[in-house]
Every structure is written in C-alpha cells, then in structure tokens.
Amino acid sequence: MKLTYIFHSGFLLETERCFLVFDYWMDPSGAMSHALASSKPIYVFSSHFHEDHFTRKIFSWKRQKENITYILSKDIQKRRRAEKGDADVWIAKGGTWQDDNITVTATGSNDSGVSWIVETDGKRIFHAGDLCNWYARFLSEENVPQSIVSDEFGQVNPLAEEKMFLGELKDIRKITDSFDLVMFPVDGRIGNGYTLGARQFIDRFKVKMFVPMHFVMSGFESAWRMEPFCTEKGIAFWSIKEEGESLLVV
Numbered sequence: 525m526k527l528t529y530i531f532h533s534g535f536l537l538e539t540e541r542c543f544l545v546f547d548y549w550m551d552p553s554g555a556m557s558h559a560l561a562s563s564k565p566i567y568v569f570s571s572h573f574h575e576d577h578f579t580r581k582i583f584s585w586k587r588q589k590e591n592i593t594y595i596l597s598k599d600i601q602k603r604r605r606a607e608k609g610d611a612d613v614w615i616a617k618g619g620t621w622q623d624d625n626i627t628v629t630a631t632g633s634n635d636s637g638v639s640w641i642v643e644t645d646g647k648r649i650f651h652a653g654d655l656c657n658w659y660a661r662f663l664s665e666e667n668v669p670q671s672i673v674s675d676e677f678g679q680v681n682p683l684a685e686e687k688m689f690l691g692e693l694k695d696i697r698k699i700t701d702s703f704d705l706v707m708f709p710v711d712g713r714i715g716n717g718y719t720l721g722a723r724q725f726i727d728r729f730k731v732k733m734f735v736p737m738h739f740v741m742s743g744f745e746s747a748w749r750m751e752p753f754c755t756e757k758g759i760a761f762w763s764i765k766e767e768g769e770s771l772l773v774v
Contacts, residue, residue: 525647527705527762528770530555532576533653533737535707537773539645542567542625546640546651546707547577553768556585565591567626571653572637573603583610595621595628597637597653629699632692634658634685641696647704647773650696656709656738657689657721664717689721693728702730705773710750712742719750726757733760733773 528536533547536555543559543566559566566589570578578600585592596611608614613621617632630638635654642649659682662668670681706729708722726734734754736747744765754761762771 525645525705525773526770527735527773528555529735529764529767531767532740533571533651533707533709535651535735535737537649537705538564539647541565541645544626544642544644544649545569545582547571547653548582549576549579551767553766555768560585560588563591565593565625567642568592568594569628569640569642569651570594570596570600571639571651572597572633572635573600573605574636574654577637577653578605580606580610593623597630599637631655631696631699634688634692639692639696641699641703648700648702650703650706650708652706652708652725652737654709654738655689655692655721656711656714657686657724658714659685660717660720661715663720690724693725697728701728703732705733705735706731707735707737709738710736710747711738712746712749718742718746719753722750723753726754726759731757731759733762735762736764 526538530536531550534549535546537544542564545568568582594611595613598614598616600606615630617630617638619630621628627643629641633639633653633655637653639653639655640651662682668683671679673679710722712718736750739747748763751761
C-alpha cells in the first residue's frame, strides 16, 4: 500500500484495488490529482464535522469521478454541514459497512464523531479522527484539577476526559487488538505530555506502523517526538517532512 500525507489529519491510501481518503481538509501539494485521474474506486471518509476534518469541497470530486463513495460520520449531517443525499453511507459509533473492496467499522471518539477501522487487501487500518487524550498536560500535576476552563471546549474535567478516552480504547479492543497501520494525533498544542494519548494507544494495541497526524500548528518535527516510544516497542514510525510525501506500507 502507498500512503500519502495530504495535510493535518488528511491522508490518501492507495491499495491494489482502491483509494481511501481520510479527513480531507486542504491539499497544498495536489496529492488528490492522481487518485481522481485513476480508474480505481475512491472511498472518502470524514470522521466528524470540525472544519479541519471535513469540507464540502470533497463533493466536487463527483464531477470528476463516477466510482466514488462517501462514508461520513452522522454528526456531520446532524450539524447541518451536509445533506442526507450528499453521502452514500452515514455512520455512527458501532456502525459497519462493506462492499467487495473494503469493510468499515465506525469506532468511538472522546471528541466529536467517530474513528475508523478499515480492512482492505488483508490489512487492518485505523484512523483516529479526533480521538486523543487532549488534556494530558493537566494530568501530570500533583493535584489534578477537577475542573479547568478551555477556550475551545469550555469547562472540562481532565480526569473524566481521560477516563472517556481510555473507555473508547477499551471498546476498540473488543473489536480487535492489532493494526497494520495507525494514524493518530500527536499535537504539540496539547502542551506537556502531548504524546500521552498516542503512547496509551500503542500500550494497548499491537501496531506495525504508526503515523502521526493533527500536528499542522505545532510543526512536523513536533510529531517526531513520538518516534522513540514506537521504536522501543518495535513499531515502524513515519517522520513526515512535507505535504504530498508518500511512503510504501508493507
């Protein structure tokens, strides 16, 4: 399989039979042009309604491509970001869908929408969406505050948020404990301990290849901080350096 980093949490995965597009937002390098020109079918995934994970621009691809399937989280429709007829598949946590090329399971998120398990060509792939331990910096304090005020999310309880995150991982383990490829947030904006969520994930799952995402505001090198933790567990790590970069995933 060939994995291409598009931008932020957006990736393009090419298999022998199809393309998978995850959480497209922007495409500075024009990575999508190859897929749209190909005769292979394209499956487009959007994990939730946030503007950095979903844009209506994806629907313009219908004019260029007949064999394209849109698989979207139901919260996108609920938030009126798209209409019912825009997607081929609307799905929430616990939902499944399959055709001759792929099998999809929507797993949970401790933020909005879903995360994804996709099986294709004998490989099991995970894209986390916004599933992460977002308040890790507060968990290292001697007395963890029961309530903090976040500019983005309002009043939150870091311990309760972590419990929710770990609960989602527990639910995923009920489905599977191993992945060939994982795309997961490693976002330096979280602050001290920003790799914690990713480390908690690889502590609980067997992972062959780990790919960081959601680091656009903190920079490529910030995401590489996760590499030593992966190396320690024998997990291959992709130190992405630029948009449009590709990697062969065995």
